[in-house]
Structure formats: C-alpha cells, structure tokens
Amino acid sequence: MTAPHKPASTSAPIHHIISHRWSPRAFDSRPVEPEKLRSLLEAARWAASAYNAQPWSFIVATKDDPENFQRVLECFVEFNQSWARHAPVVALTAAFLKFPHNGQPNRYAFHDVGQAAANLALQAAEFGLQIHQMAGIDPEKARKTFGVPPDYEVVSGIALGYPGDPAALPDQLRERELAARERKPLAAFVYAGQWGNPSPLVKP
C-alpha cells in the first residue's frame, strides 16, 4: 500500500493544488528538503492580512533537531502526538492579537493566521507534500515551553511531510485516512439577498 491520492470531488473546476491538498496522518519518514520548507514559509509570508498586519508566527522543528522536535510535539494533545511523531516536520502557529499600527485588538488575528496557513498548505501540495493542521494542542504549554509573549496566542499545530503508507496507522485512523473527503454543498453556504437563500451562482 502506498500513500492515498485524494483529490477533491468538485462541482466546478479548481486549481490542482487546491483540489489535491488534504490532511494526512500517515507520513513518510523521508525528510523535507530545507529549500522546500523555506518556500512553504515564503508562501505563508505573502498571504493577505487586515492592514497588512501579518499577525502570523511559526515555531518549526525538523526531526534532525530531535530535542526541539520533541518540545513541539509535546505541545500537541496525546492523540495527535501518537501519529504526528512520525512526521519529519512539526510546527506551531501563533497570532499577534493587536494591530502594530495602533495597539488596538486585531479582530482578524486568527483569520489571517488561517490565510497564511492555507497558503503554506497549498505550496506544500505543489511539492507533493501535505500538512495536517491540528486544533488539538495545549496553547498554554506551548507558551511556557517557547516563551510566547503576552499579546500573542498559540493557534494551531502542524505536522508536515510527504504522505506515507496508511498501513502504518491503527485500524480506525487508517479507515479515516482512506475515506473520501467530504464537504457541504455550495448551496448550503453561498447566499444571495438573504441568509440561507442559495445564490443563483451555485444552484445545482
């Protein structure tokens, strides 16, 4: 068995890096080339953000730095550690919660960290890499471990690498790894004129 190929089942044509992005839990042990990692972070860098505040930060560790890899890994919840430990790269994202230009709260801090993460994920897909973003982390443990300052919040965990053989996963995770990807239909979330009224653009 090799890594699954899971292109999205789309109702309209989309770019292949968007349709081929998915979130594996089985990763190949093959290291990620440092120049590719740099391109992933560069892609994140060019995301849009409110007032160009660029509220995103990344704490990154590769397996060839086992001590820091372990320190990032231990900020994930145990379930996520169980599979993410096999990825060659792990990371945490963080958000600066204020606007640098006036010190006021940035309502878009998490939103724009999300935009940067999406860019990173798509650049990964372009290289045949994939990332798995995790809500299951311990943000305060990460704050203590890495000295994250007040006014910043640790947002998410990331496991990153070349997708691997799902045979290495426990039974239940292997099933999820091989299952088709699912999304709500467009008409469930694209509206016109009134909330809940499907836009004519997306009527089936």
Next chain:
Amino acid sequence: MTAPHKPASTSAPIHHIISHRWSPRAFDSRPVEPEKLRSLLEAARWAASAYNAQPWSFIVATKDDPENFQRVLECFVEFNQSWARHAPVVALTAAFLKFPHNGQPNRYAFHDVGQAAANLALQAAEFGLQIHQMAGIDPEKARKTFGVPPDYEVVSGIALGYPGDPAALPDQLRERELAARERKPLAAFVYAGQWGNPSPLVKP
C-alpha cells in the same frame, strides 16, 4: 495606463498563484463569468477546517443584481464603498461560531473562514481575477440587512473582479495601488527552539 502587475518579491520560489495574488482597489467594469465565480467558491469549499466544521458562509452579489449589490456595498464603511462600488462583484463572509458536532465554541471559526478566503483569493488569481478583502465593514448592519442568525458573525467584506486602471482612483489610492508589496522578512516570524530565535531554515 493598465492594471498593475504586482508579483511578490520572494526570497524562495513559490507558486505563481500565490505570488501573483494581491488586493487591488481599481477594478475593471468587465463582469466576472458566473462559472468562474462558482470555481472561486468551490475553491473556498475545499479549505481545511478544525473538525471539518466548514464554518464559512458567503453572501455574494453581482452588479447585474443592482439591488442586492447595493445592499452588500452599504455594509462596507464609506471609504471602502467609494472604490468597491466599481467592482463587478461584492461579498461578505461569515463564521459559524460553534462546532456543529457538539455545540461548543469553535476557537478556529475566524481562522478557518480565513483559510476559505485564502483559497478563494488564490483561485481568483489563477483566472487573472483578484479580490480585495476588507476589515472595514459594519458587521451588525450586515446582520440586520441579511438576517444573519445568532451564533454567526459577519467577518469581512470582499470586492472582486478583474484589476482595472489605477488612473481611475483618487491620487492617494493610486499611489498605494502602484506601490511595491511589502512583507516582514521570514526571520522576523519563523522561529526555532525559542520565541524570537530565527529558524536556521530562514536565515538570510
């Protein structure tokens, strides 16, 4: 003068749809093909989200529906209305603030709306379209205008179309439209081992 071409000045190679995405204020009056709009929304649909909750919604209006176009436009602050009124498409994004599977608050609601918006923006760039996302909106006016339910929050505004001639903009906006795009260097936000310590991956 024609629409500016503003590829990012990158420190590592990134996919052209990521480097060529930018946020114009001058839009061409040319309508956007409905099938392309559908592809943009389909790209948003396939974004990643925590627990696959897909917390994003979009309220979309095209200029051939002038009444609804105006209703969306009037949810933007006046400054944004002044230039966005010339775009052929305007939209609002909204976030569902709870997880559907358990009704608990979704810490990633805004984050994942951001991921969907980033996908939409990149699919737009693939077609030679661009979007300009706006923090400058009146979310509560949008809630009243469109009947956005409790547990949802209106997040951002979007103007969308083919980039246009900056000559149509007032002087100050024209300067910003033509200025080079800027970002913090990678070493300012990619860390290893400790907050603020640049990762060896991104050292210049």
